[in-house]
Amino acid sequence: MLIPNYSLLIAIQTLFFLSVGARLLESPPEKPPVARRALFIFGDSTVDIGNNNYIETVPGNRADYPPYGRNGFFDGPTGRFSDGRVIVDFFAEYARLPTIPPFMQPCIQLHDGVNFASGGAGVLPETNEGKAIDLHKQLNNFKAVQRALSKELGNAKAKDLIQNSVCFFSIGSNDYMGGYLGSPVMRNAFSPEEFVAMVLGNLTQAIQTIYEMGGKRFGFLSLPPLGCLPGTRLANSNNTVGGGCLEKASMLAMAHNNALSTTLTSLAHILSDFKYANSNFYEWLQDRIRSPSEYGFDESLSACCGTGPYRGLFTCGKAKHYELCETSDAYVWWDSYHFTERIDEQFARELWNGSSVGPFSMEELFFSDGGKEITMDGIIGDA
Ligand SMILES: *[C@@H]1O[C@H](CO)[C@@H](O)[C@H](O)[C@H]1NC(C)=O
Ligand SMILES: *[C@@H]1O[C@H](CO)[C@@H](O)[C@H](O)[C@H]1NC(C)=O
Ligand SMILES: *[C@@H]1O[C@H](CO)[C@@H](O)[C@H](O)[C@H]1NC(C)=O
Numbered sequence: 001m002l003i004p005n006y007s008l009l010i011a012i013q014t015l016f017f018l019s020v021g022a023r024l025l026e027s028p029p030e031k032p033p034v035a036r037r038a039l040f041i042f043g044d045s046t047v048d049i050g051n052n053n054y055i056e057t058v059p060g061n062r063a064d065y066p067p068y069g070r071n072g073f074f075d076g077p078t079g080r081f082s083d084g085r086v087i088v089d090f091f092a093e094y095a096r097l098p099t100i101p102p103f104m105q106p107c108i109q110l111h112d113g114v115n116f117a118s119g120g121a122g123v124l125p126e127t128n129e130g131k132a133i134d135l136h137k138q139l140n141n142f143k144a145v146q147r148a149l150s151k152e153l154g155n156a157k158a159k160d161l162i163q164n165s166v167c168f169f170s171i172g173s174n175d176y177m178g179g180y181l182g183s184p185v186m187r188n189a190f191s192p193e194e195f196v197a198m199v200l201g202n203l204t205q206a207i208q209t210i211y212e213m214g215g216k217r218f219g220f221l222s223l224p225p226l227g228c229l230p231g232t233r234l235a236n237s238n239n240t241v242g243g244g245c246l247e248k249a250s251m252l253a254m255a256h257n258n259a260l261s262t263t264l265t266s267l268a269h270i271l272s273d274f275k276y277a278n279s280n281f282y283e284w285l286q287d288r289i290r291s292p293s294e295y296g297f298d299e300s301l302s303a304c305c306g307t308g309p310y311r312g313l314f315t316c317g318k319a320k321h322y323e324l325c326e327t328s329d330a331y332v333w334w335d336s337y338h339f340t341e342r343i344d345e346q347f348a349r350e351l352w353n354g355s356s357v358g359p360f361s362m363e364e365l366f367f368s369d370g371g372k373e374i375t376m377d378g379i380i381g382d383a
Contacts, residue, residue: 037366038113038161039100042138043170045119047088050079052119054104057131061120065317067324083328084341090348095366103141110149116141123171123199127179135206162214166365170221175199176252200259211271217365218276223253224285230303231336234312257282277365279357288332298330305335312336
């Protein structure tokens with residue numbers, strides 16, 4: 001005969017009530033539980049958070065020395081091309097993920113995603129060849145991460161993690177600047193239209209490769225008006241009184257953005273469950289460059305850090321003598337080619353849940369299920 005063990009039952013019940021009681025005392029979570037999605041990042045210096053610290057490259061493709069990182073958010077320079085955080089740091093924060101680690105850093109955790117971006121990188125392997133991790137190599141690194149995840153979690157869970165992840169791209173500027181305008185060989189071989197088509201062709205292949213690996217959610221940072229960077233204004237300062245924007249650089253960026261937007265629309269028709277967030281960064285930034293004071297900035301032409309006209313010579317941190325502004329929050333540009341944390345945060349918010357992101361916002365990519373059951377471990381809000 002089975003005698004119920006009442007004391008054990010009571011002990012279990014007591015434990016149960018105690019834990020429920022303890023949970024009731026905790027403040028309820030702000031949002032209903034949602035699956036935790038990993039974030040994988042592909043790109044150039046706009047989103048490199050330290051991969052180039054580990055590669056052989058030119059000093060201009062590194063940012064692991066002062067005054068980079070000087071706003072104190074991180075403990076010294078990290079390799080971010082900024083006074084502080086860059087756009088993907090904000091996405092990780094809003095998505096309630098820890099900082100996404102750079103692929104090249106030894107012994108990283110893979111579950112929350114990996115950052116493959118590399119300063120100087122282009123979509124095309126010819127761009128800054130040998131001085132950065134180009135997009136093809138970044139994809140190979142992503143495949144290595146997929147294999148490592150399969151080993152660690154098993155094939156099914158690794159597949160699930162990648163299927164539910166968000167992949168973010170910020171790349172292309174280097175192809176048009178150094179890769180095309182700075183390369184007589186490429187300019188002789190290709191018309192601007194042909195070159196844009198080639199960059200887009202390779203970018204589309206990268207998106208398709210990730211889709212075939214299981215990725216379905218993609219975010220994009222379109223290109224800024226490339227002719228209006230302090231570095232390109234400087235290059236143009238002999239031609240234009242007052243250093244206007246270098247129109248041919250801006251035109252390439254605009255052509256790229258239009259082509260990207262068309263490509264994404266058709267991919268969404270062709271690939272089932274393909275979801276993306278895109279936004280017109282070009283116009284958004286142009287407004288701030290034209291009327292900085294309307295958006296709370298004092299300076300939108302010159303960089304905070306650098307030398308020469310517009311502080312457009314890329315000398316921040318490398319030369320012994322560079323000028324450095326007092327308050328980088330008042331500036332759009334941190335150095336001759338890169339943004340301040342302040343403007344990156346504003347654009348991160350715009351892409352996350354602003355009014356001009358579409359067809360999905362980054363927030364929707366992270367926090368909507370699309371009606372599907374999420375089977376991944378690591379549910380936020382699960383005690
Ligand atoms: C947008 O997202 C940010 C970051 O999570 C949040 O603080 C803000 O309240 C959100 N705004 C809207 C309108 O949902
Ligand atoms: C990708 O770029 C290479 C040059 O690196 C070019 O030869 C090739 O045609 C491009 N692919 C597509 C699909 O455009
Ligand atoms: C502008 O012209 C001056 C004088 O010809 C020359 O020394 C300088 O290097 C030029 N600057 C640029 C950025 O081309």
